[in-house]
Amino acid sequence: MKSAPAVVSVAFVLALLTWLLLNGLNVNSARYDSQLEALGDFTRFERGMTREVLTARAGLSRNYDALVQMVNAYDDALTRLRDTAGLDAEQTRAIDVLSARAGRQESLIERFKSRNALLQNSFAYFGLFSDKLAESDSRPLVTAASALAAAMLRLTLDTSDAAARQVEDRLEELAQLQPPPVEKDSVRALLTHGQMLHDLLPDIDTILKTLVADSNNREQDAMLAVILKRQHAARASARKTRLLQYITSLLLLSGIIYFGMLLRKRAMTLRRRAAFEHVIANISMLFINSSSERIAADVEMALHQLAGCIGADRAYFVCEVGATTHSYRWSRDGVGFEQGWPQRVLSLASRSDGGDDGIVYIPKVSASHPHEAMNLLAEAGVSGWLCIMSAHKSRDGILGFDALHGGALRYWSEVSLFRMAFDAIRNAIRRARLEGEKERLQASLQQARRMETIGTFASGIAHNFNNIVGAILGYAEMADARIPSGSRPAASLAEIRRAGERARELVEQILSFGRRGEGRRESVCVKTLIDETGSLLAASLPSYVRLEVSEVAEASVVTGEPAQLQQVILNLCNNAAQAMKEPGRIELRIKTCDLANPLPVGRSDVGPGRFVVISVTDPGPGMDEATLERIFEPFFTTRPDGNGLGLATVREIVEQHGGAIAVQSRPDAGTRFDVWLPSGEPDEPQLAPHGSDPALLGAGETVLVIDTDRRRLLRYEEILAALGYEPVGFTRLAEAITACRAAHARFDAALVCHLPGGSSLDVAAALHDAAPALPIILAAPSTRDLAMPSLETSGITELVHHPLVSAELAGVLARSLASPATGGRSRRAAGVS
Numbered sequence: 001m002k003s004a005p006a007v008v009s010v011a012f013v014l015a016l017l018t019w020l021l022l023n024g025l026n027v028n029s030a031r032y033d034s035q036l037e038a039l040g041d042f043t044r045f046e047r048g049m050t051r052e053v054l055t056a057r058a059g060l061s062r063n064y065d066a067l068v069q070m071v072n073a074y075d076d077a078l079t080r081l082r083d084t085a086g087l088d089a090e091q092t093r094a095i096d097v098l099s100a101r102a103g104r105q106e107s108l109i110e111r112f113k114s115r116n117a118l119l120q121n122s123f124a125y126f127g128l129f130s131d132k133l134a135e136s137d138s139r140p141l142v143t144a145a146s147a148l149a150a151a152m153l154r155l156t157l158d159t160s161d162a163a164a165r166q167v168e169d170r171l172e173e174l175a176q177l178q179p180p181p182v183e184k185d186s187v188r189a190l191l192t193h194g195q196m197l198h199d200l201l202p203d204i205d206t207i208l209k210t211l212v213a214d215s216n217n218r219e220q221d222a223m224l225a226v227i228l229k230r231q232h233a234a235r236a237s238a239r240k241t242r243l244l245q246y247i248t249s250l251l252l253l254s255g256i257i258y259f260g261m262l263l264r265k266r267a268m269t270l271r272r273r274a275a276f277e278h279v280i281a282n283i284s285m286l287f288i289n290s291s292s293e294r295i296a297a298d299v300e301m302a303l304h305q306l307a308g309c310i311g312a313d314r315a316y317f318v319c320e321v322g323a324t325t326h327s328y329r330w331s332r333d334g335v336g337f338e339q340g341w342p343q344r345v346l347s348l349a350s351r352s353d354g355g356d357d358g359i360v361y362i363p364k365v366s367a368s369h370p371h372e373a374m375n376l377l378a379e380a381g382v383s384g385w386l387c388i389m390s391a392h393k394s395r396d397g398i399l400g401f402d403a404l405h406g407g408a409l410r411y412w413s414e415v416s417l418f419r420m421a422f423d424a425i426r427n428a429i430r431r432a433r434l435e436g437e438k439e440r441l442q443a444s445l446q447q448a449r450r451m452e453t454i455g456t457f458a459s460g461i462a463h464n465f466n467n468i469v470g471a472i473l474g475y476a477e478m479a480d481a482r483i484p485s486g487s488r489p490a491a492s493l494a495e496i497r498r499a500g501e502r503a504r505e506l507v508e509q510i511l512s513f514g515r516r517g518e519g520r521r522e523s524v525c526v527k528t529l530i531d532e533t534g535s536l537l538a539a540s541l542p543s544y545v546r547l548e549v550s551e552v553a554e555a556s557v558v559t560g561e562p563a564q565l566q567q568v569i570l571n572l573c574n575n576a577a578q579a580m581k582e583p584g585r586i587e588l589r590i591k592t593c594d595l596a597n598p599l600p601v602g603r604s605d606v607g608p609g610r611f612v613v614i615s616v617t618d619p620g621p622g623m624d625e626a627t628l629e630r631i632f633e634p635f636f637t638t639r640p641d642g643n644g645l646g647l648a649t650v651r652e653i654v655e656q657h658g659g660a661i662a663v664q665s666r667p668d669a670g671t672r673f674d675v676w677l678p679s680g681e682p683d684e685p686q687l688a689p690h691g692s693d694p695a696l697l698g699a700g701e702t703v704l705v706i707d708t709d710r711r712r713l714l715r716y717e718e719i720l721a722a723l724g725y726e727p728v729g730f731t732r733l734a735e736a737i738t739a740c741r742a743a744h745a746r747f748d749a750a751l752v753c754h755l756p757g758g759s760s761l762d763v764a765a766a767l768h769d770a771a772p773a774l775p776i777i778l779a780a781p782s783t784r785d786l787a788m789p790s791l792e793t794s795g796i797t798e799l800v801h802h803p804l805v806s807a808e809l810a811g812v813l814a815r816s817l818a819s820p821a822t823g824g825r826s827r828r829a830a831g832v833s
Contacts, residue, residue, distance in 0.1 A: 032231040038080035045074040094223040112207045122196040129190040144174040159205040287428035295432040303330035312401035316342040319397030358389040361415045384409030388422040470803020473500040474715040526556035533569045544583040559680040560657045571646040576618035589615040601660035610679040617672040623665040698724035705729045707753035740770040749775045761794045768795025775816040
């Protein structure tokens with residue numbers, strides 16, 4: 001069906017050429033030539049007939065054979081004229097006129113032939129008898145006969161009426177004579193033939209005159225005019241046809257040239273397409289063995305090859321992979337990129353209509369409107385632009401080509417093939433990113449396994465070490481309750497407690513670093529966090545180090561665990577102080593940044609969104625590149641007394657909070673750490689108290705305490721008693737349940753201390769079944785492995801550190817007793833990690 005139009009077109013062209021050929025040949029010219037020839041023969045034979053008649057009249061022709069031949073030829077010429085006339089009405093009418101004329105001519109000739117035969121016979125006898133009478137002895141008879149012969153001769157030459165009367169008079173004179181008897185028959189014969197000649201000669205001359213009169217060319221001229229008219233019209237038509245043939249030949253030649261050019265253009269397009277596909281194949285082969293280290297060079301090589309296919313002066317590929325914008329560029333020698341180019345092309349492409357295929361092709365850029373993309377290109381010095389964007393209107397990546405010096409990009413209708421190049425480059429970049437991500441994940445997996453080993457090892461000793469530290473802190477608190485405040489022993493006990501807390505924090509750091517997890521998150525006011533941290537640093541920093549804190553906006557809020565965020569600032573400031581060998585100041589700066597696009601910070605990308613940036617700057621000796629590359633590695637330290645976990649823990653905490661940390665340092669130029677944390681909503685954030693408050697002491701409320709270790713149980717009972725509560729301790733769960741069921745209103749709260757193997761949740765659940773309204777507090781070394789649904793099922797309403805700290809325990813008990821009906825809702829105590 002697709003070939004039917006072509007077949008119809010070819011058939012039409014062949015029919016047209018055949019028609020032009022036939023009309024150009026002027027096939028009617030032969031007919032008109034035949035007609036002219038027949039008309040000429042008609043006229044010639046007509047004149048020949050007249051000539052033969054005159055010859056016969058003069059007596060020069062002895063027979064009529066020539067005249068008969070002329071008549072036959074005359075009729076044949078007329079027949080040929082009629083045969084060649086065809087259906088032409090005008091010619092038919094003219095031939096009918098000629099035919100009628102021919103009929104008259106032939107009728108006259110027939111009359112002439114019959115009259116002329118009698119005439120010649122009478123002339124013969126007239127002459128015979130005239131000669132016989134001329135020899136007569138009768139003088140009057142001879143005279144009369146001679147006069148008659150003379151008058152007859154004159155009548156032969158002149159058949160006028162006078163000559164005829166003269167012959168008639170001579171005949172009468174001869175008839176009145178009395179010829180001799182011998183001559184009477186001759187006289188009678190002479191008179192008879194003389195009378196016949198007198199009658200025939202005028203009749204024959206009349207016939208001759210009629211023949212001559214009818215022999216004019218009026219009818220032939222009319223017929224000739226018709227034939228010439230047709231002939232001239234045919235020649236004019238032939239000339240027009242030949243002109244049409246010439247024009248058609250020119251059109252066919254133009255068509256042949258046009259289709260030849262189309263074929264040539266198609267062949268060139270196919271060659272260019274093949275060459276481009278060859279380039280795509282080379283690029284694909286190049287990317288097969290490309291690695292994340294070589295991807296930039298390989299993409300630049302691909303851009304170079306693709307730019308050569310379209311005559312571009314520079315080429316670029318920009319894509320957004322995750323939160324990172326990757327940009328690859330290539331340009332000819334002497335051609336550079338403007339500021340922000342090609343990054344600006346991403347926004348420019350989003351305002352351009354690339355159609356369904358996402359391709360914008362402008363071979364020649366011309367400014368048209370101040371706000372149109374084309375004018376922006378012209379302002380950037382781009383004279384030709386090809387941009388291939390991501391499909392489905394995502395516009396997260398572009399492949400662009402610019403022409404600057406050439407004036408325009410080389411025109412090519414197969415620009416859609418650049419979609420393959422775009423996909424090849426984008427897939428190669430994604431593959432390289434995935435390979436890099438794979439390597440990073442593998443490194444992270446190895447690090448996680450190493451940390452898991454550390455965590456397993458640390459957890460093996462952490463609980464026992466925590467018990468030792470807990471005993472130190474517990475006995476220190478009990479001793480502190482019996483010693484007057486302000487005395488030297490009280491100061492010594494305070495130092496013991498501080499050392500114990502630092503030991504517990506060190507164990508917690510090891511556990512936290514070895515086991516990642518999500519702790520309790522809340523909105524934290526940065527100003528409150530900085531104020532409390534600043535007061536702690538003021539007491540712990542060396543005397544030659546001064547802390548300078550910038551003003552913090554009241555609305556600056558982050559979401560996280562306050563204790564961990566405080567630990568980040570403390571570690572950074574303490575590291576800065578330890579690096580300073582001379583007096584100086586540590587600058588603590590806080591600012592808020594709004595990011596519209598992702599920003600690389602350290603080994604991560606942050607944004608878009610609002611972030612709080614905490615900067616810690618010290619004028620210390622700084623670090624070289626080798627040290628900078630390793631400062632966040634666990635257990636790497638440059639101090640003999642360091643443990644190498646401070647900065648590693650800082651980065652872990654910051655990244656767990658969705659932030660990033662960057663460091664800037666040079667030898668002898670100081671160091672600056674920038675901590676980027678996502679900003680939250682200012683919804684009255686609070687920090688949990690870290691010191692004891694007299695308002696949180698109990699008023700004799702009864703607290704049920706369960707701990708399998710009797711000595712630890714006694715110590716916790718003393719802590720509760722010192723806080724103003726009445727403790728009732730149990731080492732067995734069954735006894736505690738029996739006591740709860742015996743008197744439901746006896747206990748105001750329950751404290752379940754940590755039991756190894758996860759049995760603490762079972763104990764809490766059993767107590768909750770026995771006394772559903774009883775607030776239950778769980779003391780655990782860490783809450784990272786405790787899931788919220790398990791806590792709610794067990795009836796646990798609050799969590800505290802294990803070993804117990806009196807200040808923290810006082811706050812938790814105060815909240816629990818202030819809200820006796822918790823409805824099974826579990827809340828985590830501030831500071832538990």
